[in-house]
Amino acid sequence: MEHIEAIKEFGGWLNRYCHDSVSCHCAMTFSVYLPPQAATEKVPAVYWLSGLTCTDDNFRVKAGAQRYAAELGLALVIPDTSPRGAEIPDVPDRYDLGQGAGFYVNATQPPWSKNYQMYDYVTRELPALVEAELPLIPGLRSITGHSMGGHGALVCALKEPGAYQSVSAFAPICHPMASGWGQGCFKAYLGNDRESWAAYDTVRLIEAGATTMPLLIDQGTADEFLSQQLHTPSLERVCAARKIPLTLRMQDGYDHSYHFIATFIGEHLAWHAQALRAA
Amino acid sequence: MEHIEAIKEFGGWLNRYCHDSVSCHCAMTFSVYLPPQAATEKVPAVYWLSGLTCTDDNFRVKAGAQRYAAELGLALVIPDTSPRGAEIPDVPDRYDLGQGAGFYVNATQPPWSKNYQMYDYVTRELPALVEAELPLIPGLRSITGHSMGGHGALVCALKEPGAYQSVSAFAPICHPMASGWGQGCFKAYLGNDRESWAAYDTVRLIEAGATTMPLLIDQGTADEFLSQQLHTPSLERVCAARKIPLTLRMQDGYDHSYHFIATFIGEHLAWHAQALRAA
Numbered sequence: 001m002e003h004i005e006a007i008k009e010f011g012g013w014l015n016r017y018c019h020d021s022v023s024c025h026c027a028m029t030f031s032v033y034l035p036p037q038a039a040t041e042k043v044p045a046v047y048w049l050s051g052l053t054c055t056d057d058n059f060r061v062k063a064g065a066q067r068y069a070a071e072l073g074l075a076l077v078i079p080d081t082s083p084r085g086a087e088i089p090d091v092p093d094r095y096d097l098g099q100g101a102g103f104y105v106n107a108t109q110p111p112w113s114k115n116y117q118m119y120d121y122v123t124r125e126l127p128a129l130v131e132a133e134l135p136l137i138p139g140l141r142s143i144t145g146h147s148m149g150g151h152g153a154l155v156c157a158l159k160e161p162g163a164y165q166s167v168s169a170f171a172p173i174c175h176p177m178a179s180g181w182g183q184g185c186f187k188a189y190l191g192n193d194r195e196s197w198a199a200y201d202t203v204r205l206i207e208a209g210a211t212t213m214p215l216l217i218d219q220g221t222a223d224e225f226l227s228q229q230l231h232t233p234s235l236e237r238v239c240a241a242r243k244i245p246l247t248l249r250m251q252d253g254y255d256h257s258y259h260f261i262a263t264f265i266g267e268h269l270a271w272h273a274q275a276l277r278a279a
Numbered sequence: 280m281e282h283i284e285a286i287k288e289f290g291g292w293l294n295r296y297c298h299d300s301v302s303c304h305c306a307m308t309f310s311v312y313l314p315p316q317a318a319t320e321k322v323p324a325v326y327w328l329s330g331l332t333c334t335d336d337n338f339r340v341k342a343g344a345q346r347y348a349a350e351l352g353l354a355l356v357i358p359d360t361s362p363r364g365a366e367i368p369d370v371p372d373r374y375d376l377g378q379g380a381g382f383y384v385n386a387t388q389p390p391w392s393k394n395y396q397m398y399d400y401v402t403r404e405l406p407a408l409v410e411a412e413l414p415l416i417p418g419l420r421s422i423t424g425h426s427m428g429g430h431g432a433l434v435c436a437l438k439e440p441g442a443y444q445s446v447s448a449f450a451p452i453c454h455p456m457a458s459g460w461g462q463g464c465f466k467a468y469l470g471n472d473r474e475s476w477a478a479y480d481t482v483r484l485i486e487a488g489a490t491t492m493p494l495l496i497d498q499g500t501a502d503e504f505l506s507q508q509l510h511t512p513s514l515e516r517v518c519a520a521r522k523i524p525l526t527l528r529m530q531d532g533y534d535h536s537y538h539f540i541a542t543f544i545g546e547h548l549a550w551h552a553q554a555l556r557a558a
Contacts, residue, residue: 008501009538064343064541222287259288262343 001133004029010070011036014060019129023121024083025114030126031056032134033066037073042137044165044276045075045130046269049122049145049152052181053100054081059146062258068266072273075136079126081148083115096181097188103176104152105200107189116189119200123156123163140279142166142272146261147225150217151176154202158210166275168216168268170261171223175203175231182229203231206238214245216271218264220254280412283308289349290315293339298408302400303362304393309405310335311413312345316352321416323444323555324354324409325548328401328424328431331460332379333360338425341537347545351552354415358405360427362394375460376467382455383431384479386468395468398479402435402442419558421445421551425540426504429496430455433481437489445554447495447547449540450502454482454510461508482510485517493524495550497543499533 001019008014012035021028037043046069048059056078059065069076082088082102089111090098107116131138143164145153150172157167176182177197186197198204206212219232226232232248239246254260280298287293291314300307316322325348327338335357338344348355361367361381368390369377386395410417422443424432429451436446455461456476465476477483485491498511505511511527518525533539 007534007536007538008499008532008542010542014538061537062340064346066538067343067541067545220287253287255286257286258340259286259293259345262346263287263289266346 001129009033009066012038012066012070014066016056021083021121021125023117023125026083026085026088028083028121029056029080031060031076031078032130033060033069033076033078034135035070035073035075038075038135042135043073043075044140044142045077045136046272047077047079047122047127047141047143047153049079049104049143049149049156050081051145051147051149052081053095054149055100056080058258062262063265064262065265065269068269072269074269074273074276075134077126077130079122082118088115097184101148101185103148103182103185103189103200104155105186105189108196109189109191112189119156122152123160140165140276142276144168144170144268144272145172146170147256148173148181151182151202154215155200155205157212158202158205159199161211165279166213166272168271170218170264170268171220171225171230171256172202172217173230174235175201177201177204178231178234179229203234203238206235206242206244209242211242212244213275214247215239216247216268218249218251218260218268220251220256220260222253223256223260225256280408288312288345291317291345291349293345295335300362300400300404302396302404305362305364305367307362307400308335308359310339310355310357311409312339312348312355312357313414314349314352314354317354317414321414322352322354323419323421324356324415325551326356326358326401326420326422326432328358328383328422328428328435329360330424330426330428331360332374333428334379335359337537341541342544343541344544344548347548351548353548353552353555354413356405356409358401361397367394376463380427380464382427382461382464382468382479383434384465384468387475388468388470391468398435401431402439419444419555421555423447423449423547423551424451425449426535427452427460430461430481433494434479434484437481437484437491438478440490444558445492445551447550449496449543449547450498450504450509450535451481451496452509453514454480456480456483457510457513458508482513482517485514485521485523488521490521491523492554493526494518495547496525496527497530497539497547498527499530499535499539501532502535502539504535
């Protein structure tokens with residue numbers, strides 16, 4: 001992997017890398033914040049999955065997470081949200097399909113299936129790469145994300161028992177099969193057989209018996225996407241039915257923006273740090 | 280003034296306003312973060328002046344300052360860096376002249392002089408407006424900023440004794456008359472008489488006898504503009520000669536970006552809070 005940028009921040013280093021992805025068959029860019037502790041020892045990592053339209057840049061610029069990561073001795077691993085490039089399938093006039101909208105699935109349908117393998121990329125290729133090349137403790141990972149990336153974090157944790165020490169989400173798309181955003185992407189990437197979509201749907205995975213460690217979710221009550229896209233009550237219902245320990249915090253007056261994320265990212269990172277230290 | 284946006288963050292509200300500026304003869308946009316304390320009492324304000332190319336948005340999105348402001352009970356007042364609009368003079372292919380590059384001076388030269396009155400706007404019109412309309416303690420202000428805005432903060436404090444309780448800066452343009460950025464703007468806005476530029480030059484103001492409260496300045500050693508544009512050693516020299524108490528912290532390995540600002544903004548706001556509490 002090529003080290004293309006290093007910016008000092010909170011005593012550590014915000015790095016950006018580019019590499020040829022085997023999963024996605026294209027060059028992929030990602031960022032890793034290494035806290036000051038990583039200069040002398042290996043550290044655990046929290047993976048951040050971003051939402052629609054984001055690259056690795058949004059979180060590192062807007063969330064204010066590096067301060068907490070430096071205090072807690074956590075690395076932050078921040079992948080892109082899709083394969084990208086002139087040769088990569090896209091729908092340029094859609095923000096919610098194609099580049100910037102990988103939805104953390106392995107696409108099975110043309111023309112997407114060659115490159116849109118974000119589930120494998122995020123759960124397998126990227127961890128193997130950064131744990132081999134950077135001062136990270138192998139296998140000691142947690143995962144979180146926002147909106148489409150909150151969906152991604154929940155699905156990764158549910159489908160990969162033991163791979164993550166903890167999981168949380170900000171305003172996740174809990175039930176993408178029931179949301180316009182999810183339906184558009186799942187139909188394109190996974191095809192018309194809606195039952196195949198259930199493999200990447202948090203509500204359906206839990207209904208089917210997937211278990212997980214406790215879930216921490218923050219959701220703003222003034223989130224403009226809450227009623228149509230996120231389906232938070234469906235998650236509450238299935239967690240109650242399946243006895244999944246869910247801490248769902250409805251945050252009064254908060255919206256869907258990075259200002260909401262910035263407000264609570266410190267508590268999420270502290271939650272992950274506790275789980276990672278206990279591992 | 281028109282209240283055009285309110286976003287909840289850290290228990291307070293990040294507001295954006297638009298108003299018809301008397302100084303600049305155009306509509307001006309600015310942001311004010313009101314901490315949770317402002318719901319029940321008036322609070323002191325820290326003014327943030329941004330650098331070249333910025334609007335009010337950069338600082339509120341990238342600096343991570345709202346967390347500290349909420350903890351310390353400080354409002355953040357964030358003006359734009361120039362007048363803006365289709366009718367406002369500009370040099371569209373220049374990032375360092377015209378819109379986005381007001382340099383916090385009162386222009387005297389056509390075509391700039393009608394609108395580019397940013398010194399009056401920042402030191403007089405905006406404080407009077409926000410102190411009349413928002414829960415701010417009248418007259419209880421501090422000021423800071425970055426690069427061109429660091430220059431602006433220092434100049435405002437030097438030229439307005441008593442108006443601010445404290446002043447600090449991040450990577451300020453200390454001696455704009457000696458920097459390419461400053462020379463380009465001062466020549467356009469103030470004309471060919473270079474002695475007229477000294478009224479907005481920190482080094483020259485201090486040489487001429489202006490005094491100020493102690494200065495806190497952070498400067499990254501890996502700042503790509505340090506050697507050519509910022510002239511930090513000239514400020515050190517005149518502060519020593521004139522017995523101005525300067526705390527200049529050369530921060531090893533930090534660049535000119537908002538990642539640098541984010542790292543140290545908490546310490547600056549704590550410094551301002553201490554001065555504002557003591558007032």
